[in-house]
Amino acid sequence: QDKSCRLSAALLGEDSEISPEQLYELLRYAALGKSHSAAQPSWCRIYHQSHLAGVVVVILHEMSQLHFYRFYLQFKLLRKIFRHRFTLAPSANFPVSLYGEGTDLKPQSTAQGLTSTSSECTAKSSDLQCDPIIQRYGEKKQGLTSYTLTLEEQKRNDYPIEGSPGCKGYISTECDQQRTDSSPLFGLDCEMCLTAKGNEVTRVSLVDARGRCLLNELIKPQSAVLNYRTRFSGITKKMLLPVKTRLSDIQTRLKQMLPHDAVLVGHSLNSDLQALEMIHPSVIDTSLLFARSEGRRFKLKFLAKAVLGKEIQCEQKLGHDPTEDARAALELAQFFIEQGPTKVAELNLEMLLTAEKLAEISQNKAALQPQGCGFQEQLNEPPHLSKPCFLDCLQVTGHKPLLLGTHGLDSSGLCQSNPSTSNKQILQRALDDVPLSKFSIIQFSLGPEYTASHLHAGLYEKVRSKLTDMLTIYAGPFEENFCMKSVKKEFGRCGPIQSLTVVTETFQPYVCIQYEVLEAAQLALESLSGAEVAGSCIEVQRPVTAAMLDCNLLIKELELDVENEGVIYVAGLKKSLTETDLQEEFGQLKDLETLFLPKDLQSGKHRNCCFLKFQKPQSAADALEALNGWTLKGSELRSRNALASGHLWRWIWQMNHSSGKKGKHIFYEKLEQLSDSEQDLRKQVKKLDHHIKKLYRSLQNNTLCVVLFPGVN
Numbered sequence: 001q002d003k004s005c006r007l008s009a010a011l012l013g014e015d016s017e018i019s020p021e022q023l024y025e026l027l028r029y030a031a032l033g034k035s036h037s038a039a040q041p042s043w044c045r046i047y048h049q050s051h052l053a054g055v056v057v058v059i060l061h062e063m064s065q066l067h068f069y070r071f072y073l074q075f076k077l078l079r080k081i082f083r084h085r086f087t088l089a090p091s092a093n094f095p096v097s098l099y100g101e102g103t104d105l106k107p108q109s110t111a112q113g114l115t116s117t118s119s120e121c122t123a124k125s126s127d128l129q130c131d132p133i134i135q136r137y138g139e140k141k142q143g144l145t146s147y148t149l150t151l152e153e154q155k156r157n158d159y160p161i162e163g164s165p166g167c168k169g170y171i172s173t174e175c176d177q178q179r180t181d182s183s184p185l186f187g188l189d190c191e192m193c194l195t196a197k198g199n200e201v202t203r204v205s206l207v208d209a210r211g212r213c214l215l216n217e218l219i220k221p222q223s224a225v226l227n228y229r230t231r232f233s234g235i236t237k238k239m240l241l242p243v244k245t246r247l248s249d250i251q252t253r254l255k256q257m258l259p260h261d262a263v264l265v266g267h268s269l270n271s272d273l274q275a276l277e278m279i280h281p282s283v284i285d286t287s288l289l290f291a292r293s294e295g296r297r298f299k300l301k302f303l304a305k306a307v308l309g310k311e312i313q314c315e316q317k318l319g320h321d322p323t324e325d326a327r328a329a330l331e332l333a334q335f336f337i338e339q340g341p342t343k344v345a346e347l348n349l350e351m352l353l354t355a356e357k358l359a360e361i362s363q364n365k366a367a368l369q370p371q372g373c374g375f376q377e378q379l380n381e382p383p384h385l386s387k388p389c390f391l392d393c394l395q396v397t398g399h400k401p402l403l404l405g406t407h408g409l410d411s412s413g414l415c416q417s418n419p420s421t422s423n424k425q426i427l428q429r430a431l432d433d434v435p436l437s438k439f440s441i442i443q444f445s446l447g448p449e450y451t452a453s454h455l456h457a458g459l460y461e462k463v464r465s466k467l468t469d470m471l472t473i474y475a476g477p478f479e480e481n482f483c484m485k486s487v488k489k490e491f492g493r494c495g496p497i498q499s500l501t502v503v504t505e506t507f508q509p510y511v512c513i514q515y516e517v518l519e520a521a522q523l524a525l526e527s528l529s530g531a532e533v534a535g536s537c538i539e540v541q542r543p544v545t546a547a548m549l550d551c552n553l554l555i556k557e558l559e560l561d562v563e564n565e566g567v568i569y570v571a572g573l574k575k576s577l578t579e580t581d582l583q584e585e586f587g588q589l590k591d592l593e594t595l596f597l598p599k600d601l602q603s604g605k606h607r608n609c610c611f612l613k614f615q616k617p618q619s620a621a622d623a624l625e626a627l628n629g630w631t632l633k634g635s636e637l638r639s640r641n642a643l644a645s646g647h648l649w650r651w652i653w654q655m656n657h658s659s660g661k662k663g664k665h666i667f668y669e670k671l672e673q674l675s676d677s678e679q680d681l682r683k684q685v686k687k688l689d690h691h692i693k694k695l696y697r698s699l700q701n702n703t704l705c706v707v708l709f710p711g712v713n
Contacts, residue, residue, distance in 0.1 A: 143181025234319020405443025495520020
């Protein structure tokens, strides 16, 4: 009669990578249950969802799997408590893939500098005092200067600012004249393509206050284009081939065209100015102007239809038209200024959006009615559907989602920061508000000084170097004319070898062996040190570097990792054995749940080792004892407790093969102390883990808690 909620997801090995869309399935069903057409996720199962007390999503802003393993020992709570761990596949549009369409999650500053979606006002309330537009601007009509962003608002929303560290080399429009309520408005919009440099502007449009197009130019990007993003940008390779206009040409033209008191208008205009590498002091951002409840932003397409009655960004068109978008943003700003906040609030945009989303859900449900066995069904692939934002659906059911953090995510995945808020403040607010909310999103951040790209590159190299050293062992000494084949055969019984080289710098020869899995290197260290190999009694050791001084502690903690509980590693398998053969052989072991046979991710051939996952830790311990010395088809098996879960095994393989230095070992480094910045980062990570621990311990029983390391892209 146990009615406690639980999550079942017995994924191991290559299946341990999930997409944001699969995470969306999980969060949507957990939040909504069977209402609003929500269904059990395809890849896991939630038992007794109706008894779920709540869902808490903790997002560690700009931190990735790299940070987790670089600071593995500092993340005590995460590695000991969270039973399921998956690699999250990259997403071009992280918030939409995670929460559904219409999810521009942007924080709005409160008096405490915290972002919170929790509010006592309801969208249906006839009292306009509760409308976020009235709360921000008041009820009376004002001139356009009341709606331009202050310098502080520009900083908070990632606008390029004169003198900012990230704006070196940016060009100023030099529009430095005092603005008045009669200053001219200009609509601006850009389209971007993905290049080797990042997002580069490839088209720009400027319209005047009467909607006339003053500029509509294609721009040749500086770097090679990796993705034209034609579906959104409308740009194709053919269009850019004859183009000779460069970004510097457009910067010069814009400086010449804009009067000294010009006010630029756009929707999330910060992205356009960043792409143009230009600084302009006076802007109206329609994504902020039409302030939305719950700290999110309305899309331009929705506002154009709801406020202006215009259809833009139609699916029939190839990509967005920047002139159309610039004109729409301009007209929205003009409508707001002319009509005033009260008239805009009376439109009740929140209710209109909710009604539109529910209509979409209804249409999608109708589209899913059985029509016989079609081509999609034969391929076992679901038809593509637009994903409704389940946060909107939650509000319809009377549950208000809670959003707390210093950063928000817009539809492009860009983040806006509120530097006045600390992780400690967010934690305190979360401890108070999370118990009152059905669905909570809590964002913590290390701060911009710890997420710089150069620091990220340094972390990557340190993690890759340390993993290489952990996968490497030195064996010897051997006689001068020892048999290399015998050495390879003996050490190969411990697991797949990536490279094997002779070290001749020593008095007697040693062999440097780099394995593909951590368990193989550890097994060789434990079973072959002191053994006789190729006629010599040898010692086996790992490289001695500053980074490896805590290796034994790291190995011990990996063994105790909750994800490796009940998982054992078996080596010495013949490559002729199939997965079916192994299932038959190991099927007699008690409580065997899953068998994972690692494969070379390039050739697809399986390695001479496997992982066995058992339902109970004691069954794994019994199997480990039984398997040591077990002979399978003439091969003697070697086994030990697992160290690397499936997602880690895959990641290690990718790191080893990404540098293009296959078979080349990184030799001893000079013993160096950690840089000050990394020592500080280590302390910050420890604090972060402590914050998550306090939050986790405050949660009610039957709460689903998900921690995300979304990375920078």
